[in-house]
Amino acid sequence: MNDRILITVTVNGAPHEREVEPRLLLVQFIREELGLTGTHIGCDTSYCGACTVLLNDLPIKSCTMLAVQADGYEVRTVEGLEKDGKLHAVQDAFSEHHALQCGYCTPGMLMSACHLLETNARPTDLEIRKSIQGNLCRCTGYSNIIKAIASAADKIQEVSGQEVAGGNPV
Amino acid sequence: MYPAPFQYHRAKTVDEAVGLLAGIGEGARVLAGGQSLLAILKLRFDEPTDLVDIGRIANLDQIDDAGEVINIGALATHNRIGASAIAEAIPIVSDCANGIADNQVRNLGTIGGSVASGDPSCDWPTLLHTLDGEILCQGPDGARTLDINGFVEDLYQTALKPAEIITGLRFKKPAAGSGGAYCTFKRCAPAYPTIAVGVQLTIRNGQVDSSRIALGSAGLTPIRASAAEAELTGGSLGADEINKAAEAAVAAADPYDDRRGSAEFKRQLIATLTKRAIAIAQRRAGGETVKNSPEYY
Structure with a gap:
């Protein structure tokens, strides 16, 4: 009964091999096996989205997936957003626009926002709202969250524009 | 919340999955995306002995x-x-x-x-x-x-x-001159619909050639509202026909009180969503592009 299973999950670029119980949820694997507690457990019923991570670049709720289902796949969590000590543009924008109050929903919001901006560089207001349909902010701070995501989109555009300009000297 | 313990099997083919399920017997459940099953297991509404994961069977997602x-x-x-x-x-x-x-x-x-x-x-x-x-x-x-x-x-x-x-x-594939709409009313995006109504109409020269109406979350099973369809078929979608179809859809439903709403509230939703879905289906049958998203409380 309940034999442990060997799985390998790549999290934020690093492969992790563990023997796990089949009933271990992905969020528990991330938090308890790997110690990455940035991913939160909120409702634990697939409503709130605090546990949102990117699985093979798509947002999913890690409380409603078994760790064994992620075997061989790539997961990105909020800890993977910062690069070389620099916050991701979405993190910067959340800070700048006061897009977090208690902060509990923030890791999930950030992952949904990152996925949106990776697949849609210039989202409309409605597209931003739809992208966080599965993320609940109990502080009801949605206005600033939406502003922050829009601002991050502008910032990413601006930076990539500069890089293109810099790479093409007149 | 942890599901009760179970053995996990990953099937590579449909034959392998069927073989595993037949071998294990009653205690086995099929795991695909897990979005319904895992919620049930976490709440321990069900405690299977084994899960057969079919999620990675090739060519089953075409x-x-x-x-x-x-x-x-x-x-x-x-x-x-x-x-x-x-x-x-x-x-x-x-x-x-x-x-x-x-x-x-x-x-x-x-x-x-x-x-x-x-x-x-x-x-x-x-x-x-x-x-x-x-x-x-x-x-x-x-x-x-x-x-x-x-x-x-x-x-x-x-x-x-x-x-x-x-x-x-x-x-x-719906015929030329056919249009449909699936309308839902929900508490919020992650929730199941409080009521869902699907309508598909085929219209020729202003007359309804065929119609199908189905209701979700309106009883213990999905419900085909045949009497509502009969009110529309052969007619020209006049206000009286649409009202009768909505009444027949309500009569076909068997809603119950729960956290999503009272049975009476759901009956009113069925009438409203049936009329709305008919209206959108009619416009789409005429070639119009009509946006339609779930509506929230």
Whole structure:
């Protein structure tokens, strides 16, 4: 009964091999096996989205997936957003626009926002709202969250524009 | 919340999955995207001895336009269906696929799982009733095709035999001059609909040639509202006919009081959503592009 299973999950670029119980949820694997507690457990019923991570670049709720289902796949969590000590543009924008109050929903919001901006560089207001349909902010701070995501989109555009300009000297 | 302990098996082929299910017997459950099953297991409404994971079986997620018939593999996710050329061509499919829960759930949840769960709140069975769909299954005795009518026999009970799994769904492509709409009213995106209504109308020279109306979350199973269809077929969608169809849809439903609302509230929603879906279906049948998303409280 309940034999442990060997799985390998790549999290934020690093492969992790563990023997796990089949009933271990992905969020528990991330938090308890790997110690990455940035991913939160909120409702634990697939409503709130605090546990949102990117699985093979798509947002999913890690409380409603078994760790064994992620075997061989790539997961990105909020800890993977910062690069070389620099916050991701979405993190910067959340800070700048006061897009977090208690902060509990923030890791999930950030992952949904990152996925949106990776697949849609210039989202409309409605597209931003739809992208966080599965993320609940109990502080009801949605206005600033939406502003922050829009601002991050502008910032990413601006930076990539500069890089293109810099790479093409007149 | 941890599910009760179980053994986990990952099937590589449909035959292997059927063999595992037949060998294990009653205690086995099928895991695809897990978006219905895991919630049930975490709440310990069910404690299977074994899970057979079919999620990685190759070529079971194809979305295929075969001319007259649309074939969708059991493992196609709601988001992949929602972004497909088929959803673009058949707006009622887009309504349904893109209206299910939220982005995260749509990335994992599958059409096969939605149908196999036998949950009257799941959207795909109601949509398949609206489009007169069929269910392709495979079990120890081979493959067979079941009509959506009668497939969900009772709450969480389907016509699937022991060790039989759904491999795909199919429906006829709506004819030229046909339009449909799937309208839902929900508490919030991740919630199941409080009420869902699907309508598909084929209109020729202003007259309704054929109509199909199905209701979701309106009883213990998805409900085909045949009497409501009869009010529309042969008519010209006059206000009186539409009102009678909405009344007949309410009469066909068997809603109950729960956290989503009282039975009376749900009856009013059925009437309103039936009229709304008829109106959108009529405009789409006329070639108009009409946006349609779930409505929230």
